[in-house]
Amino acid sequence: MLINRRRGDVASPLIFFIIAATLIPLGVSPDPSVLSMIAPGIIWVMALLATLLSADRLFDADYNDGSLEQLLISSQLLVMPVLGKIAAHWLTTGLPLTLVSPLLGLLFSLPSEGYTAMMAGLAIGTGCLSLLAALGAALTVSLQKGGLLLTLIVMPLYIPVIIFGSATAQYSIDGLAWDVPLAILAAMLTIAIALCPIAIAGILRLTTIN
Amino acid sequence: MIFQFESLNQFVTMDGHGIYVWTAVIVSVLFLAVLVINPLLRQKDVKVEIAKDQLREKQRQVSNREKT
Amino acid sequence: MNWNWFYRMGSPKWFYYTTSRWLPWLGVMTLCLLVTGLVWGLAFAPEDAKQGNSFRIIYLHVPASLLALAGYFLMAAAGAIGLIWRMKLSFMVMKCAAPLGAVLTFLALFTGAIWGKPTWGSYWVWDARVTSMLILLFLYLGVLALQYAFQSQEVGNKASAILALIGTVNIPIIYKSVDWWFTLHQPSTIKFTEAPSMHPDMFQPLLVMILGFYCFYALALFMSVRVEILHRERKTAWVRDLVSQVAEERVGVNS
Numbered sequence: 001m002l003i004n005r006r007r008g009d010v011a012s013p014l015i016f017f018i019i020a021a022t023l024i025p026l027g028v029s030p031d032p033s034v035l036s037m038i039a040p041g042i043i044w045v046m047a048l049l050a051t052l053l054s055a056d057r058l059f060d061a062d063y064n065d066g067s068l069e070q071l072l073i074s075s076q077l078l079v080m081p082v083l084g085k086i087a088a089h090w091l092t093t094g095l096p097l098t099l100v101s102p103l104l105g106l107l108f109s110l111p112s113e114g115y116t117a118m119m120a121g122l123a124i125g126t127g128c129l130s131l132l133a134a135l136g137a138a139l140t141v142s143l144q145k146g147g148l149l150l151t152l153i154v155m156p157l158y159i160p161v162i163i164f165g166s167a168t169a170q171y172s173i174d175g176l177a178w179d180v181p182l183a184i185l186a187a188m189l190t191i192a193i194a195l196c197p198i199a200i201a202g203i204l205r206l207t208t209i210n
Numbered sequence: 211m212i213f214q215f216e217s218l219n220q221f222v223t224m225d226g227h228g229i230y231v232w233t234a235v236i237v238s239v240l241f242l243a244v245l246v247i248n249p250l251l252r253q254k255d256v257k258v259e260i261a262k263d264q265l266r267e268k269q270r271q272v273s274n275r276e277k278t
Numbered sequence: 279m280n281w282n283w284f285y286r287m288g289s290p291k292w293f294y295y296t297t298s299r300w301l302p303w304l305g306v307m308t309l310c311l312l313v314t315g316l317v318w319g320l321a322f323a324p325e326d327a328k329q330g331n332s333f334r335i336i337y338l339h340v341p342a343s344l345l346a347l348a349g350y351f352l353m354a355a356a357g358a359i360g361l362i363w364r365m366k367l368s369f370m371v372m373k374c375a376a377p378l379g380a381v382l383t384f385l386a387l388f389t390g391a392i393w394g395k396p397t398w399g400s401y402w403v404w405d406a407r408v409t410s411m412l413i414l415l416f417l418y419l420g421v422l423a424l425q426y427a428f429q430s431q432e433v434g435n436k437a438s439a440i441l442a443l444i445g446t447v448n449i450p451i452i453y454k455s456v457d458w459w460f461t462l463h464q465p466s467t468i469k470f471t472e473a474p475s476m477h478p479d480m481f482q483p484l485l486v487m488i489l490g491f492y493c494f495y496a497l498a499l500f501m502s503v504r505v506e507i508l509h510r511e512r513k514t515a516w517v518r519d520l521v522s523q524v525a526e527e528r529v530g531v532n533s
Contacts (some may be wrong), residue, residue, distance in 0.1 A: 156413050158456075159413060214321060214323070221321060229452060230392045230395060245494075250332065250501065261524075
């Protein structure tokens with residue numbers, strides 16, 4: 001139901017994900033050996049950009065129609081609604097991206113050992129990305145043009161996720177134990193789930209009520 | 211402590227590394243100087259602005275008194 | 279425990295007048311230390327056996343990197359104090375520390391790049407520390423951009439303070455992961471030629487430079503905080519008195 005309400009929100013990150021990835025072989029080289037070498041990294045960078053693309057609208061609608069302020073005033077625990085928002089964001093960006101990623105793997109001639117690890121990494125990693133993007137979205141929600149600023153704020157925070165995310169896929173291709181980076185990714189996700197909603201609730205309180 | 215170079219010329223060229231060392235020195239000194247000079251200039255501007263505000267206020271008070 | 283000093287420290291007026299007394303001393307000290315350290319390091323420190331004279335860039339690179347990192351923590355701490363005790367002054371410190379730190383980070387990157395050319399053969403190497411420094415620059419830029427994006431000074435302060443704090447939490451994680459990433463991809467051609475310990479003749483000027491940079495940081499920070507104080511407290515009685523005093527002195531001199 002949530003997805004039906006704004007179908008464009010799901011479609012546009014996905015389309016961006018695929019189209020932007022298509023540009024890479026055109027720009028770099030169509031050589032399968034080159035592509036398969038950079039595939040994990042490219043897919044991860046594209047996924048990261050795709051989640052950023054939709055992040056600045058995370059709290060926008062609620063802020064504009066005043067329901068965010070209602071939530072803040074109602075003095076209920078803000079953490080649960082925030083977590084719900086983030087979960088919805090992940091379900092509409094991270095999850096579809098994960099499901100579509102094998103297609104991109106095919107386009108980039110990703111070695112067949114890499115698919116499972118890449119999907120597992122993406123599923124966990126995009127959760128982290130959604131949580132961090134929500135932090136940035138909360139900080140910039142009261143600004144008219146927060147999109148670019150959000151990118152600047154969130155990008156540095158994404159770095160550990162992209163490092164361990166692409167390493168998960170790379171490890172499995174190289175025949176190494178890919179559960180190690182995956183476990184670190186999962187640890188980051190659990191920490192982020194514990195801390196981010198609390199921080200976001202605080203930020204929303206500080207920046208939207210004057 | 212001894213001067214490490216035989217001549218001033220050698221001190222400038224530093225066995226071919228002079229260009230790197232001296233660029234780094236000049237750029238760093240330039241930036242540090244800007245960091246100090248910039249607040250000095252701004253301080254002057256702010257003070258002048260505040261003084262102007264005060265002058266304007268005084269004039270307004272005087273003209274108000276003349277009206278009444 | 280008596281907390282009076284703490285609250286007094288938070289008063290912009292107190293800060294302004296106290297630093298007026300300190301500034302000349304601090305300025306002289308900074309200049310002496312930096313000139314001594316630079317001359318010592320550039321002309322009198324012994325040449326490095328492997329890197330030759332290009333190693334002399336260390337006397338600028340290391341202090342700048344150190345202050346860039348320390349400055350970030352100072353900025354975040356100032357932001358936290360501002361959020362917790364609602365202290366105006368510490369928000370001003372935070373606001374002024376951001377551009378200062380960004381410039382120092384840039385300097386560290388710049389001198390590092392120049393140092394890299396004769397040492398590694400290229401201006402840029404994706405080495406763990408270089409990459410971390412670049413990320414630090416991005417963190418600074420984020421805080422700066424957020425600070426100036428808000429119409430309301432107060433909201434901008436709070437938002438950027440929170441961002442600085444989030445950054446502090448993340449810095450160890452980012453550094454660790456960049457480190458890990460580097461060991462994963464480390465190309466065999468690049469090896470660090472850094473000796474485990476420096477010779478005292480090389481180290482002493484570096485120490486002087488580091489001290490000089492700390493003094494410089496304090497000097498530059500105090501000076502820009504003072505401007506910020508004047509600007510924000512322009513409606514208060516003490517600033518008006520101060521300015522009219524100065525104006526009268528000027529007029530007296532001119533006439």
